[in-house]
Structure formats: structure tokens, C-alpha cells
Amino acid sequence: MAARRRDVLAAMAPAERPLTRIHGTIAHDLGVAIVSGRYKPGETLPTEIEFSEQLKVSRSAYREAVRTLAAKGLVESRPKTGTRIAEQYRWNLLDPDVLAWFFEAEPLPKLVEGLFELRLIVEPAAAALAAERRDSRHLTRMREALMRMERHTVTTAAGRDADREFHAIILEATGNPPLLCLASTIGAGVHWTTVYKARKDELPADPMPQHWKVFDAIAAGGPEEARAAMEVLVRGALRDTSRALKRAAPARQGKRPGAA
Amino acid sequence: MAARRRDVLAAMAPAERPLTRIHGTIAHDLGVAIVSGRYKPGETLPTEIEFSEQLKVSRSAYREAVRTLAAKGLVESRPKTGTRIAEQYRWNLLDPDVLAWFFEAEPLPKLVEGLFELRLIVEPAAAALAAERRDSRHLTRMREALMRMERHTVTTAAGRDADREFHAIILEATGNPPLLCLASTIGAGVHWTTVYKARKDELPADPMPQHWKVFDAIAAGGPEEARAAMEVLVRGALRDTSRALKRAAPARQGKRPGAA
DNA sequence: GTCAATGAATTTGTCTGATTATTCGCGCCA
């Protein structure tokens, strides 16, 4: 019955969708359409009435979806002018949803690189801070996450979740709220490391020894050791990922202008 | 810009308000009320009908405001359950609006400390990256910002803006989009450094020499020198601020003074 | 000829009220 309403945005799988949660669906689809470049910055969307009719939703539902996007910096609306896609530098790339939408389509290499550079800056420092505080409960959770990761291996979804969780717990262990907000950002990087790795035919190196080294250093209360171990870990991930990106790059020529 | 309809949230000055932009006003006031702790995590707001009547706005305007807050992780709504304040760790502290709302009331010391720790992690690394790329246009803009800052001094709003801009340009000069998103976060820290400094009776040390050192190092293409100079700068700001925070802490008992 | 004021058209913003979907909690029954 329903689900025909997304056709305008994405003529993709007609998966049945609950009749409610329209707002979420519209926001999601529009968000993906924007970050994937189907709508470009500066472009203005059709008028509310027109677009909501195209999407087969009421104007209020559509407006609420646009509010969600505006809150994340993706669009800006003004009377008479209409709703237009904001410039990229205004997008809140650190927002978990925006990041997820980005990675739903193939993300821009520039963004992935930036994410890894950010990891390289933040995670070693976070590991050092965590080693300084050395909170036992966080240590327990880290060990559990690593053991779960070891059990499932990073080739499985459960293993990747455990991997993300390990990195998130380290951020949490710093006791720094703003730093914890970067968890989803870091998590996106972690996730895509393993995905890119898996795309390479080469058998990826076992990530566990490096992870355990980080854990041991934090557990031992050695900030500098933790920092160093984490840096080796992230640098390895960066190396693998940028190799995979370089190989994927030629296939992307012409598809998207991609500037910053 | 207050209005009669905000009385429920903030019984402040009853200045007349433009008839539109209601959504923004409500989102702002509610956002401030939440981050300042007037509504606590777990609490549920009154029903849509009830609350929108209290606020003297239509349900649609109220709902759109709630959507904005939900997009930033501050609230979660579900049928039957109602709209409830999300747990703090879900709040998107890196969102410019959330941060601004936080600083509209007196921010929690924990948050300010966290912000400075983040600055201490990110800014030296960003300065080093900027020194590596050494883009001439960015260098020009940095110099202009610093000269403007020198002209107005940090005791003026224009001077503080120039200060923030200088730090933002450095982030921009890294060529890293996610890093640039931290500009508002860093900017909040920069801003509050000067505010806290101004509250101390002592004459603050002239910040310009340190700023010029950072600029010179970047312009000279010396990553390590830039990193070191920026670290000195931020560490100084952190020292000043945490001193002011410690002194302000006793004054925070009980109720909260007005905002700016 | 240039600039300022005016006004109309267009688009988002707001309001109202009705209907639907979802979910929690309770009572019933096995």
C-alpha cells in the first residue's frame, strides 16, 4: 500500500514501511539525497506544497522533516526565497545522523581522510587521558568489548560493533563530555576501516594484538604507552584505508565535483 | 526579544516579539531550559496540547520546535509515552546551537573543562597541519584577523570575534571538513576564555604575542613550532579559565543569575 | 538618469481541528 511516496527521492527498493514514522523517513531520504550530492548546495528545493505533494505526505510532516535537516545545518529556509541546500561548510558533519547518511551512500574520500586525521588527533590523546584516570569499571567494559571482538572477529557485524564499542569506552573513560560526543564520529571511522579492509582481497592483519596493547597500557596506567599504542593502531587503519581509497578513486571520476 | 508566550519558560522581560519566528524562539527557550537543568533528563514534558497552550503557540509551531530539539538529541518523543528529556550523554554537545544555549546560562564547570581539554588536543595538531599546508590565502586571512584583534583588543566584542576567527581559520587551513566542524566548539572555548579573564580583576596578560608566535610558525611552515606555540597559547587560556572557574564555583550554589 | 518608495506576488510561517497509528497498562484467560 504505502511506500510509494519515497519514489521521488529514491526509486529504490519498495520495502514496506510502517505508515507512521513518515517524518523520519522523509528526513532520512532527503538527508541522504543532500549529502550524496543529488541536491547541491545553493540549489533550492521545490515549494513546500509542491514537494510535499510529490512525496505524498502532508505539508506538516514535510515541514517537520525539513526542520530536522535545518537543525543539522543541511538546509536553510526563508520566506519567499524558499528552502535551499546550505553550503557544505555549514553542515554539521559531527552529527551522528549526518555521518550515517554520508556513509549510506559512498562517502567522499576527502571526508574519510578527514575522519581519519581526526581520529589520529583525538584517539591517542583520549587513550592517554583514559590511562591517567584508569577507572576500573571502564577497564572491565573495555576488556569485555575486546573479548567479544576477539570471539566474533571483525568480519562480522557483532565484531565490528565490539570494535566501535571499545573505542567509545575509551572516549567515555576520559570523563570528558564533549569528547564523548565524538564517539559516533570515531565510530564511523572505525566501521569504515574494517569495511575498506574487507574490500581488499589481501587478508587483513589480525587487529587484536594492537588492540590488546592499547588496553594493557591503559590498564597499567601508562599514558604515554597508551598514546603510542593507539597511534600505531590508528595509523595502521589509516594506511589500509587510504590504500583502499586510492584504488577506489578512479571509479569515482566525474561522478561528483567534490570540493570543500 | 522575549514575549508573553515565553513566560511559562522564563518569566523575564516582556518585550514584544515579531509575530513570526515563533518556532525559533520556542526551540531556543526550551533548549536553554533543558541544558540549564530546569528540565532534567528522564522528565517528560506536558502533553503537546497542554504545553503549546501554556506557551501560547499553535501545536504545529511547538511540534516543529520539538523536532529541532530532537534533531540535536535533547529530547525524544513517542506516542503514549510523551516527550521526555534525553540523557545527557545523548545530547549533541558539539552542535553550535546546543553549545550556545549552554553558554547562555552559566555553563557547568565540567563542560568548560572538557572543552578546554578538547582544545588542547585539537588545536595544536590543527596548527601543525596548517603549517604543513601553508596556504597563502589562509595566511592572509589569519594575519588580517590578528591585526583586527590587535586593533580592537579582546576587551571588545569585535576583538573577541577576530580572536575566534583566527582560530577558525586555522581549522579551515587544515583542509579537513570534520575538523572545521569543531570551529564553533573551539570558538565557544575561545570566547569564554576572554569572558572569564575579564571577570578577574587582575589585568589580563596581552594575548597578542602568543598569537603572533602561532601565526609566524604557521607562515614559516614549521609544524612542530606551530604545535608548540599553540599548545602554550591554549594552556595559558586553560590556566586562566580554570582559576576563574574555581573562584566562581562557590557562587554557583543555589540559583543562577541572568544571562547575556 | 539615478535612486527611493510603493505595491503586488510568492513562499514560508502559523493557526485550527479532526483523524489515525502507536504504545503502555490492565484485566482476562489458560
Next chain:
DNA sequence: TGGCGCGAATAATCAGACAAATTCATTGAC
């Protein structure tokens, strides 16, 4: 005890009308 519906409460969606704001073209004055 434990699962299964039933009902009530609440957000979610819909529909349509009106208000406000801004752009843009036109007009008028100097």
C-alpha cells in the same frame, strides 16, 4: 505464572485557511 487481547492516552499525520515576510518590478520624484 504467563501470555493475549482490549482500551485509553498521546504523539503522528492530515487538510485547509490565513498571516507575515521578503523579493522584485514598477513607479515616481529629484
